[in-house]
Amino acid sequence: MSRERVFTSLQQAAYILNLAAVCLVAGSMAYSIQAVVDAMEAEAFLELVRVRPWKPQTMLATALICYLCLVFLSCLGQLWEHKRRALRNTVMVLEMLFCIGATVAMNMDYNGLVLLVVADMVRGQKGSKQKVVLGVAIVGLYTIVNHNLTGAYFNMIPWEQFLTAYGASTQAFLRGTLSVFSSMNLVLFILYMTMLIQGEYRERERIQNLNDQLEEANQKLKEYAAEAEKNAEMRERNRLAREIHDTLGHALTGIVAGIDASLTMLDIAPEAAKQQLMKIGEVARQGITDVRRSVSKLRPDALEKFDLERAVTKLLEDTSAASGAEITFDHQVTPLKFHEDEEEAIYRVVQEATTNAIRHGHATKIHIAISKVGQWLTITVKDNGTGCGAVEEGFGLKHMQERLELLNGSLSYDGRDGFWIEARIPIRWGEEYG
Numbered sequence: 001m002s003r004e005r006v007f008t009s010l011q012q013a014a015y016i017l018n019l020a021a022v023c024l025v026a027g028s029m030a031y032s033i034q035a036v037v038d039a040m041e042a043e044a045f046l047e048l049v050r051v052r053p054w055k056p057q058t059m060l061a062t063a064l065i066c067y068l069c070l071v072f073l074s075c076l077g078q079l080w081e082h083k084r085r086a087l088r089n090t091v092m093v094l095e096m097l098f099c100i101g102a103t104v105a106m107n108m109d110y111n112g113l114v115l116l117v118v119a120d121m122v123r124g125q126k127g128s129k130q131k132v133v134l135g136v137a138i139v140g141l142y143t144i145v146n147h148n149l150t151g152a153y154f155n156m157i158p159w160e161q162f163l164t165a166y167g168a169s170t171q172a173f174l175r176g177t178l179s180v181f182s183s184m185n186l187v188l189f190i191l192y193m194t195m196l197i198q199g200e201y202r203e204r205e206r207i208q209n210l211n212d213q214l215e216e217a218n219q220k221l222k223e224y225a226a227e228a229e230k231n232a233e234m235r236e237r238n239r240l241a242r243e244i245h246d247t248l249g250h251a252l253t254g255i256v257a258g259i260d261a262s263l264t265m266l267d268i269a270p271e272a273a274k275q276q277l278m279k280i281g282e283v284a285r286q287g288i289t290d291v292r293r294s295v296s297k298l299r300p301d302a303l304e305k306f307d308l309e310r311a312v313t314k315l316l317e318d319t320s321a322a323s324g325a326e327i328t329f330d331h332q333v334t335p336l337k338f339h340e341d342e343e344e345a346i347y348r349v350v351q352e353a354t355t356n357a358i359r360h361g362h363a364t365k366i367h368i369a370i371s372k373v374g375q376w377l378t379i380t381v382k383d384n385g386t387g388c389g390a391v392e393e394g395f396g397l398k399h400m401q402e403r404l405e406l407l408n409g410s411l412s413y414d415g416r417d418g419f420w421i422e423a424r425i426p427i428r429w430g431e432e433y434g
Helices: 004-040 042-049 056-079 087-104 113-126 128-145 147-153 159-167 168-266 270-295 299-307 308-323 340-359 396-404
Strands: 326-331 367-374 377-383 410-414 419-428
Touching: 004 056, 004 113, 004 159, 004 168, 004 326, 056 113, 087 113, 087 396, 113 168, 159 168, 168 270, 168 308, 168 340, 270 308, 299 308, 299 340, 308 326, 308 340, 340 377, 340 396, 340 419, 396 410, 396 419
Parallel strands: 326 367
Antiparallel strands: 367 377, 377 419, 410 419
């Protein structure tokens, strides 16, 4: 059985038990007064108690109505347990008033109803300040409904005086029954409070466990953040190395090849050598611009100024002019709109492949083709360079592969007949247009 169901069962038992006690006390008092009136002994009874009691019907009705209102407010308070504090406090004040009303109707001879109000007050109050106010309210309520304190001051008639209208055996039965009701009510209250304290203790344990878990999660998050920062630093180093390699390496390769060609032509054709050097200067300046942009996390300058097709064409024209290599570009793809990282990857693959062909393969002819099949873009670079039997992945090939893997692409190559490279990229946001 769940904790809430146990609480509900204990409260229902307390409601029924206190209803029986109210009926016993108020009913026996009302019956006693009616019996005295019927026996024409009212004068003698008044001399004994010296206080005029309430009418029997008024006494019984007031006690029952006030008690039923108290039970209703108690149930309502549980439904509104998580409502605004002012609303809860209003319900508690009304509970106290109806408790006092029912107790006064019974001449303060039964104060078991206080335990019902106290149980509701303890359950509904949170925090140290509220508990101080709760303690003061409980002491005040118990003082008000105590017959020996307040009842004697207001000349309330003791229940024992009403029992004189009954026989000795009936008196003993009524006293014993009320004693049993009071004891059972106290036992139910103790059980209720015990479970309430245990529940609060378990709730504190649960909150502490949650706090410990949260602290552990925060620690792990800090460790993860530190690790992520290290990984980000490593990725940034790799990115900068890749960018500088792609830009500066490409520019220097073109410059070296161009200078070698200029040296060859210097004595034969000085004017042609001069033009060659001017082209080399343009390539060098473009390389410096790209290096600056790479360090600043920007795209290649050509992609900033032109669309992808024009940027690749200009790249190949500049490379051919600087190195003297014959470069052909077979563009078989309908113009596409690519995402920026796709455009940059295509540009860098073409750039790195041509740079490797000139630098390592000493190629004089390079053929580049871009085609599209389905949602895959294929970039093929073939040169007539020296090639190699066993290809060792250098900085350039690794960086090409890293770029393609970031786009879920792939890289293939073969160096047995010149050098051949094929890069495949899935087109994620490619959109054809006329």
